[in-house]
Amino acid sequence: MTGGLGALAAHLDYTTPQHRPDCTATTWEVDYRLHRAERSERNSGHSCPLDTDNPGACGHGDSHQALAVRIYCRRCGAATELRAELPEVPMRFDTVRLGMGTKPKRCGALWIYQGPPPQQGILSDQPGEPQWHLVARRNAPRLDPQDIVGAVEPALTPRGRPCFTAHWGLTELTPDSGGRPTPVFQHIGGSDGTYFPTVTAAARWLGENVPAPTGAVAPA
Incomplete structure (x- = not known):
């Protein structure tokens, strides 16, 4: 660049993320989880988002590291969950x-x-x-x-x-x-x-x- x-x-x-209108909290709780996941069909020939930014970066096939991130407020209950796939060794x-x-x-x-x-x-x-x-x-x-x-x-x-x-x-x-x-x-x-x-x-x-x-x- x-x-x-x-x-x-x-x-x-x-x-x-946005808190509910009547919430006075200004911060969020953030947790994440990494776990091994398998696609339902073997040899699915999936189109991996990693290859969009870096062709050839996808090496996990049908087995991959799954990332789940949850962002939530204990006070008002507003929550957001994000999911993604990661390379074998997350940076x-x-x-x-x-x-x-x-x-x-x-x-x-x-x-x-x-x-x-x-x-x-x-x-x-x-x-x-x-x-x-x-x-x-x-x-x-x-x-x-x-x-x-x-x-x-x-x-x-x-x-x-x-x-x-x-x-x-x-x-x-x-x-x-x-x-x-x-x-x-x-x-x-x-x-x-x-x-x-x-x-x-x-x-x-x-x-x-x-x-x-x-x-x-x-x-x-």
Whole structure:
């Protein structure tokens, strides 16, 4: 991915279950279960969702690791159950490797969110520095496209010196071949010769040069 899309993918288009209207709880209980499952017909020749993202990744045939996740509220009783199939060895991440869930850094009236590192590995791997950062107008558990001011990522100047570039103008969310939304920045940094020594400097420039959309939420 280029142009900050990795950070956008890590932060946008996620949602959370809803409590019942009269519930005052703000958190959820989350449990999950992994178990071996067999399909009812042997040699079913199933179409595995794993192959959609990574052709050839499916190796479990009719026997597979089944995942069940239940999200529920003890107070109001609202509940959601999610089911999926997993590879033989599920990968366990932390928030640094996922590029989300870490506390954003304030920069004036804006917030800098960490994106994923260049190589997303399992816990035994070294993730390296984040490749992308998102710059947003508010501090919130869930971000919307209108919150995004721009993205910042590492680059090299024409003379080969390390720097950062800024991308802005999130104009549309177009579906990819799988029907999932793909964000698009209208302006890709570096093409106009504008480079920055730090992520913070790039975020400040975005705050000074990218106007807020009509109806934007005030910073938290």
